[in-house]
Amino acid sequence: MDEDVLTDGRAPGPSAAMAEHPARPCCLGWDFSTQQVKVVAVDAELNVFYEDSVNFDRDLLEYGTQGGVHVHEDGLTVTSPVLMWVQVSTRIPDPLLRPGPHWEMEVGLAPRQHGSVYWKTGASGVLTSLSPDLLLHKQLQACFSIRDSPVWMDSSTTAQCRQLEAAVGGAQALSGLTGSRAYERFTGNQIAKIYQQNPEAYSHTERISLVSSFAASLFLGSYSPIDYSDGSGMNLLQIQDKVWSQVCLGACAPHLEEKLGSPVPSCSVVGAISSYYVQRYGFSPGCKVVAFTGDNPASLAGMRLEEGDIAVSLGTSDTLFLWLREPMPALEGHIFCNPVDARHYMALLCFKNGSLMREKIRDESVCCSWSDFSEALQSTEMGNGGNLGFYFDVMEITPEIIGRHRFSTENHQVSAFPRAVEIRALIEGQFMAKRIHAEALGYRVMPKTKILATGGASHNRDILQVLADVFGAPVYVTDTANSACVGSAYRAFHGLAAGTDVPFSELVKLAPNPRLAATPTAGASQVYEALLPRYAKLEQRILSQIRGLRSECLRPRHPC
Ligand SMILES: Nc1ncnc2c1ncn2[C@@H]1O[C@H](COP(=O)(O)OP(=O)(O)O)[C@@H](O)[C@H]1O
Ligand SMILES: O=C(CO)[C@@H](O)[C@H](O)COP(=O)(O)O
Structure with a gap:
């Protein structure tokens, strides 16, 4: 400007x-x-x-x-x-x-x-x-x-x-x-x-x-x-x-x-x-x-999300949201009023360690280059040879874990991975966490599931490929990755039409359709069906270690 x-x-x-x-x-x-x-x-x-x-x-x-x-x-x-x-x-x-x-x-x-x-x-x-x-x-x-x-x-x-x-x-x-x-x-x-x-x-x-x-x-x-x-x-x-x-x-x-x-x-x-x-x-x-x-409700509008779809926003925070008819508030995740249909709701999960965490691992592993980061994803296999990682440099929201935790195939904690393995462990881990926590909210990947991706990292095709593989569903993007911006403009048109009973979906039906960006690789579902329960168990293990440490700290004479 x-x-x-x-x-x-x-x-x-x-x-x-x-x-x-x-x-x-x-x-x-x-x-x-x-x-x-x-x-x-x-x-x-x-x-x-x-x-x-x-x-x-x-x-x-x-x-x-x-x-x-x-x-x-x-x-x-x-x-x-x-x-x-x-x-x-x-x-x-x-x-x-x-x-x-x-x-x-x-x-x-x-x-x-x-x-x-x-x-x-x-x-x-x-x-x-x-x-x-x-x-x-x-x-x-x-x-x-x-x-x-x-x-x-x-x-x-x-x-x-x-x-x-x-x-x-x-x-x-x-x-x-x-x-x-x-x-x-x-x-x-x-x-x-x-x-x-x-x-x-x-x-x-x-x-x-x-x-x-x-x-x-x-x-x-x-x-x-x-x-x-x-x-x-x-x-x-x-x-x-x-x-x-x-x-x-x-x-x-x-x-x-x-x-x-x-x-x-x-x-x-x-x-x-x-x-x-x-x-x-x-x-x-x-x-x-x-x-x-807010940006997430506006993104729901900008992506023209429909029931059954799942949206993944890869911005500073990573968020995942769904259209809901019946709110089922739980101890994890959020239910918001739907921004385009007052009778309905949206569910949202927020992950604080999104793009800034990916940037850190990129800078440490491949000298600040997204193309080298992509090359590392291309050069490693789905499932990462059984290596799994949790990367939360700031206290995560979903779940409340801090720190970097790496595990070998035998579930032994290790202190480092080779560079390319580190990058795949980060991206696979981020998407496995999203799937596990969405499923805990009741979400199920169906044969007709579409994943709509937005946010800065949705420019990266190799990251989207891992997303498609982990969820076993195709990933679509819109021409602009700024779905919150576009959504706020669509909502402005909707606001003007309010009172005329034109539903939002009708009003935006001329908008460009999302483009297919990645489809699951053959064999992906077998790989991740085995890895997802392992990731969930290790997440629980880290959580109980952290809770144990916290209660140690609270006991008298044990300053941490
Ligand atoms: N090619 C890329 N691969 C991965 N991440 C990218 C790429 N290009 C941009 N990003 C990430 O996008 C982030 C910004 O996303 P954006 O949705 O614009 O953020 P926000 O709206 O939260 O400010 C940057 O922090 C950067 O890490
Ligand atoms: O806290 C949440 C949602 O509950 C975040 O999604 C913020 O709304 C941040 O947005 P970005 O700047 O990451 O787009």
């Missing part, structure tokens, strides 16, 4: 462009993901005619992030500067700003989930009276009571999780109510920590947004409500009734309901674009903003 135009320059006002060209409808989809912001523009025929991205570490050096975040000294607290997100929200694709066809735009956006933003008392007044002559992040710099927003990678709220579960009658009871047992990154627990550790900042907070509703608020020029789907990642929303749970709110912090506002259906139009974007960047005043949601 052209920085001058995007950050400081002025776009032509709407009137000049409108006079010369008839309006052409389009939807902008954004993804504020962990490491970058991506944007796509989609026309009425659902063609993506513009795609771009800004990388936080590389393009916004002044914030000093690594992988888009700051990891604090305790190794558990992980935040991102809120002003970095404000700054990036004014990076509008420049073809849309230059004189030419006048785009009648709607906006949809999908950020990483669970992050929260704390608006200081009085911020609402600033937001509603922004001057188009000044930069947005300069005008909003005093508007946040917490400047470093906790993000999904944070795992510092274990104490608050236990308190919340105790308040509602246990982990299963909380899961039945909100779709998930208490998870450290879920927003209710993050809010509870802020209230407990920084009560003054909490009391000076007039509104708490998710990153999705925060970004929507920037485009609206007023506070946007939280949508049901992203709201399901907070441990606060009753996913069946779609209202805040009073017992959960009460267990987290006082006056929380008024700070959160009421949640809304994901396809709601939340208002018209703010005059700031109209006057400064030339958006049409008729441009509407559809409720923003």
